[in-house]
Amino acid sequence: GKVAIVTGASSGIGHAAARLFAREGASVVVAAPRHRELDALVAEIAAFVVGERRLPPPQRLLSAVLFTDLIGSTKRAAELGDENWKSVLDHHDTAVRTIVGRGGGSVVKITGDGVLALLPSAGVCLRAAEAVRRDLGAIGLDVRIGVHVGDIDRRGDDVSGLAVNIASRAMSKGGAGDIVVTVSVVAAVAGQAVEFEPLGTHELKGIPGQ
Secondary structure (H helix, E strand, C coil): CCEEEEEEEECHHHHHHHHHHHHCCCEEEEEEHHHHHHHHHHHHHHHHHHHCCCCCCCCCEEEEEEEECCCHHHHHHHCHHHHHHHHHHHHHHHHHHHHHHHCCEEEEEEECCEEEEHHHCCHHHHHHHHHHHHHHHCCCCCCCCEEEEEEEEEECCCCCCHHHHHHHHHHHHCCCCCEECCEEEEHHHHCCCCCCCCCCCCCCCCCCCC
16 A cells, blocks of 8 residues: 655666565655656556546746747748748757757747747846847747746646746737847846847736736
């Protein structure tokens, strides 16, 4: 009836401990300590213990949220054809994942012709945004980007929260090549060598305030 959760499997220590527990009659689950896998692990343990899969409650954390969107993607897809456009999108996805990963962030989802990603700080997020704009521009892709800093809820592999919506709405105010940030980003990088061009006050659809 015992359940043993063993982490650190990648080092070999986890597997040794698992064999020890198994000899003692415990049901063993070996888990590498990665957030998304742990969520799934908790659900599996709940199913084993109580007969029902239960995901843990959302994890709320402060994060820099980055949204990207390709400009003119429909027209470009029509010009290139489905197969060639798919190749372009694959290149886009790989480039953005590489840049975000290099900054210690994670891509939450691919939105067709854009990306939702989380990064650990506003400064890192801005540098990632600039790199995305530069690298995609080098292959002829125009992108607009929105950045916001705020609390988000992690739900398994997905995220939710007002901060996600704000980053998306901020992005929608930009044009080709624009990186649009909210005042939370400006405040977060105060004192750093970052210059911003004021765009005035805007109402963000569905977002309280301005």
